[in-house]
Amino acid sequence: MASERIRLEDLDQEKSLKHEDYRKLLKNHQLELLNAQLILRERKRSVIVVVEGPDAAGKGGGIKRLTERLDPRIVRVHAIVKPTPEEFERHYLWRFWTKLLPHGQIAVFDRSWYGRVLVERVEKFCTQPEWMRAYEEINTFERQLSDDGVIFVKLFLQITKDEQLSRFKRREDDPYKHWKISEEDWRNRRHWNEHNQAAEDMFEKTSTDLAPWTVLPANYKWYARVKMVEAVAKRVSKALEI
Numbered sequence: 294m295a296s297e298r299i300r301l302e303d304l305d306q307e308k309s310l311k312h313e314d315y316r317k318l319l320k321n322h323q324l325e326l327l328n329a330q331l332i333l334r335e336r337k338r339s340v341i342v343v344v345e346g347p348d349a350a351g352k353g354g355g356i357k358r359l360t361e362r363l364d365p366r367i368v369r370v371h372a373i374v375k376p377t378p379e380e381f382e383r384h385y386l387w388r389f390w391t392k393l394l395p396h397g398q399i400a401v402f403d404r405s406w407y408g409r410v411l412v413e414r415v416e417k418f419c420t421q422p423e424w425m426r427a428y429e430e431i432n433t434f435e436r437q438l439s440d441d442g443v444i445f446v447k448l449f450l451q452i453t454k455d456e457q458l459s460r461f462k463r464r465e466d467d468p469y470k471h472w473k474i475s476e477e478d479w480r481n482r483r484h485w486n487e488h489n490q491a492a493e494d495m496f497e498k499t500s501t502d503l504a505p506w507t508v509l510p511a512n513y514k515w516y517a518r519v520k521m522v523e524a525v526a527k528r529v530s531k532a533l534e535i
Contacts, residue, residue: 299496299508301451301489309513318519323362326526330363332533334397338442340529341393342401344521345411346450347488348478349460351511352403355450355521360401369394373404385409385419385427386434396442406431410495415487428498435504444532445504446525449492450511454485 310318333339342359344352360368371392380388386406394400410431414424435445452460461482464474481488500506507524511517 299493299506301493301508304451304508304510306453306456306510306512308510308516310515310519312515315515315519319358319522322519322522322526323358325530326359326522327362327364329526329529329533329535330367330399332535333399333529334367336442336533337396338444338533339394339396340399340444340446340525341438342399342525343405343407343445343447344401344403344450345405345407345448345492346511347452347457347485348481349457349464349473350450350452351514351517352450354514355448355511355518356401356403358518359522359525360399363399367394367397368399368401370401370403373402373408386430389434393438406434407495407499410499411488411491412481414491415481415484428495431499432501432504435499435501439503444529446528447500447504447506448521448524449496449506449508450517450521451492451508452511454482456512457482 344356346352356370360370369392376385376388385408389402389406392400392402409419409427410424413419435443439445461474461478464470496506496508509517509520509524
């Protein structure tokens, strides 16, 4: 487990990149990840990338840059929303087992099973005993998959509350992005401190040697996108020993 508690408010949100550096670094890390992807199948390994963070943190844009240069035949992106009635009647991990891919492929989760200890905890969609025991359930779930050859990369993108407000307002004013903002986003924002507390508890209890968390400051999108791709490429390359 992680030995030092991560404090989201302590992140350096001033980290940025010039456009020319952004383009160069992004291309280099995308190529590194593509080369690693080509080796996955012969090594009988697969990759699960978990992307979490507050609303408007840039998860979707980062995932686009993460996957846009990969072989689309062996990568899948799962955008996780609230459970269907069928899923709701089962254990919360059931719907994620059904999305796991064969060896040699990459699955990216835009939100994930960590909803149990994040939004479900904060919004009281589950009971306290349910989310408290979920930490060990999730660690066991990830350990089982790691033992089967899965490489985990868990990314948390964090922005400041002021930056989130700015992005919310831009979305409301942009007809091409208006669909990205909803009353649910504003409701979640009212519980900003509770969401941060839940995230910090999650890092402390579920960052393991097999599946560590990488927390990225994301006020500057170019910086966050490059660091997302770099984190995945480096971890997969290291796991494959290439």
